[in-house]
Amino acid sequence: MRAAQNFSDEELIMLVRNGKTIDEPVKYIYEQHFYSLSSYIEQNQGTREDAEDIFQEVILTFISLIQQNKFRGESSVKTFLFSINRNTWLNELKKRGRKLKREEKFSSSMSVAEPEIEKYISNRESRKLIFDTIENLGELCRKILLAFYYENLSITEILTHLDYQNEQVVRNKKAKCMKSLEEKFNANPALAQKFKNALQYE
Numbered sequence: 031m032r033a034a035q036n037f038s039d040e041e042l043i044m045l046v047r048n049g050k051t052i053d054e055p056v057k058y059i060y061e062q063h064f065y066s067l068s069s070y071i072e073q074n075q076g077t078r079e080d081a082e083d084i085f086q087e088v089i090l091t092f093i094s095l096i097q098q099n100k101f102r103g104e105s106s107v108k109t110f111l112f113s114i115n116r117n118t119w120l121n122e123l124k125k126r127g128r129k130l131k132r133e134e135k136f137s138s139s140m141s142v143a144e145p146e147i148e149k150y151i152s153n154r155e156s157r158k159l160i161f162d163t164i165e166n167l168g169e170l171c172r173k174i175l176l177a178f179y180y181e182n183l184s185i186t187e188i189l190t191h192l193d194y195q196n197e198q199v200v201r202n203k204k205a206k207c208m209k210s211l212e213e214k215f216n217a218n219p220a221l222a223q224k225f226k227n228a229l230q231y232e
Contacts, residue, residue, distance in 0.1 A: 039107045042058065043096055046092070052093070056089060063111050066112070068082070085115075087118050088111060092111060128182050163221070164211070167211060170192075173191070174203055177191065
């Protein structure tokens with residue numbers, strides 16, 4: 031494979047800003063910086079696959095910022111890319127940590143089954159059963175439960191989408207929705223078993 035052409039920082043910025051010949055600059059960035067950027071990810075709780083995914087986001091962010099004239103050359107391109115890489119990965123780690131907390135809360139709220147969110151998401155049929163079950167609780171419960179457990183929104187964020195005065199009202203509504211789900215399972219053990227099975231990854 032032919033090696034990418036070498037560019038100075040100024041040349042690289044000019045080509046990216048121009049936007050007409052983006053392939054060569056991207057190839058150059060990959061050859062020059064992927065190893066160091068991916069090493070940072072892998073040394074900070076990430077995998078090679080994570081590093082590759084984050085690198086794609088870094089490239090898109092880099093191009094966007096350059097074309098919006100938000101890079102003023104106060105640092106080198108290498109430093110700029112590393113900063114984007116680090117911030118993108120830290121945000122991803124925060125997102126994953128937040129998601130784990132949501133799963134733990136969902137599990138502690140349900141006595142009828144022990145949800146394993148990550149497992150059922152990969153199973154389309156299981157996901158459909160769970161969404162249909164929640165859908166039958168009504169529009170309000172659907173919005174609150176899906177927003178909280180699947181979209182990882184905080185109570186504060188959910189409040190902005192609902193016509194309620196404060197967060198406590200949303201918490202009370204969520205508790206009532208969980209109780210309705212429990213009652214539905216108590217009245218229909220077969221559904222409860224199907225729901226539990228749907229949460230299990232095979």
